[in-house]
Amino acid sequence: MNLPEGWTRNDRPPYLFRRFQFGGYGETRAFLDRLAALSEEMDYYPDISFGTTYANVTVHARNGAAIGTQDLAFARRASELAGAGSEG
């Protein structure tokens, strides 16, 4: 599975990162709510930092050793959630 668009990959330590940019707080809030639902669905809780128009999402490798298909799958699903509103 290759790296979903917009994400960067780090191997030491292993994590995936993407900055999502939005038009305003309402869109950012809607994305964060959808991401929370995805987190609970997939039991996957990334580290997130956000302000009114951005959300930085860091997906640490689930096994702590190397990026795997589950990590990439979560990143792809997160991108799909932003697809509706994201500019970046």
Next chain:
Amino acid sequence: MNLPEGWTRNDRPPYLFRRFQFGGYGETRAFLDRLAALSEEMDYYPDISFGTTYANVTVHARNGAAIGTQDLAFARRASELAGAGSEG
């Protein structure tokens, strides 16, 4: 108005910061939802970073120059929201 308990103050640049620690994702999520409602009520949108058991809240000085009573008031209200579940 003095600094609410648990917050640190920075003057250059001017912001207030506090790390809230929680027992699990459910408590963190509940706090973040309450904080979002407070943000909309007070039209105050701090920068937040969170994981499953913590939320770091940074309140930048509203006027960009110096910490004011509004910034301190928001910090106090945020602390009250966490009072119910926070350990730190």
